[in-house]
Amino acid sequence: MSVLEVDDVSIHFGGIKALQNISLRAGEWEIVGIIGPNGAGKTTLFNCITGFYTPSAGRVRYRGKDITRLPVHRRTALGLGRTFQNVGLVKNATVLDNLLTAQHLQVGYEPVTGILGSPATFAEEKRLRDRAHQILELLQLEYVARERVTDLPYGVLKRVELAAVLATDPDLLLLDEPGSGLGPEEAEGLGDTLLTLRKEFGLTIVMIDHHVPLVTRVSDYVYCLNFGEVLAEGRPDAVRSHPEVVLAYLGDDTESEVPV
Known part of the structure; x- marks a missing residue:
């Protein structure tokens, strides 16, 4: 198939x-x-x-x-994950925050649990953050993890967008x-x-x-x-x-x- x-x-x-x-x-x-x-x-x-x-x-x-x-x-x-001709990222957020946002479908707790700050959410947030860093490392982008997207050159932006799409699994x-x-x-x-x-x-x-x-x-x-x-x-x-x-x-x- x-x-x-x-x-x-x-x-x-x-x-x-x-x-x-x-x-x-x-x-x-x-x-x-x-x-x-x-x-x-x-x-x-x-x-x-x-x-x-x-x-x-x-x-x-x-x-x-x-x-x-x-x-x-x-x-x-x-x-299905897709990149665009014009980079589709949250420009004023950091690279890391873009990857964390991209993983919203993988979050393993309910919104109310997250608002209340249950201990179970801390382990899940760490898991998502670790996965984001792994993807950035694989694409040799760890050095821009804390940079705002809007401050990056175009060639790097294209790789960051690819990283964000990979974060959607x-x-x-x-x-x-x-x-x-x-x-x-x-x-x-x-x-x-x-x-x-x-x-x-x-x-x-x-x-x-x-x-x-x-x-x-x-x-x-x-x-x-x-x-x-x-x-x-x-x-x-x-x-x-x-x-x-x-x-x-x-x-x-x-x-x-x-x-x-």
Whole structure:
């Protein structure tokens, strides 16, 4: 059984067909990449998978369960975690507080118990704090734990957002442009991090990114979207050198592959 199944998903905004009959699969512990030029429909597809949009047609399934019309918070509770193109964090809070907030679904006591300050809550709060520090250490972010998010540079913010999503204890991690704004060395480091996270957390990862070398290096399978449709799919190198993919990116089919 696939972890994620997208079957013939379409969505229209008025007369605009943003997605048309998109089908996609992500298996256990796979990293699946989604590439495509600007306006191809990549983020719209993520919005359909995560519940921000409801498809006009088609189905989204998570581990065989139809979640097409399930609210965002219930998908998160099932194990879907997502980052965004624009970093989705509480800007005036510290990095550590963001990770603690992200773990609210894992809190093992009732609100009244927390308000009263029962001794049982102290052990639970320590457990959540220790877990937050473990995630920060794994992502080499312990040094910014006490820093306010708003004071951090963009490259660090992207890693902090990834840490916050990991704190929700996802089973399926959806990454929207994790490599945006990163230089070549930072993107290389991000790729290594994603491969480590898959192993350490047992994750299935679906990622959108314009950084084609990053996607093709870490992905097991790649989809290329263009004008809301699947233009090509397959193993990374095959998709990268596909004539129609090259044409979509370059507007010229004389090159052998999408450039690095």
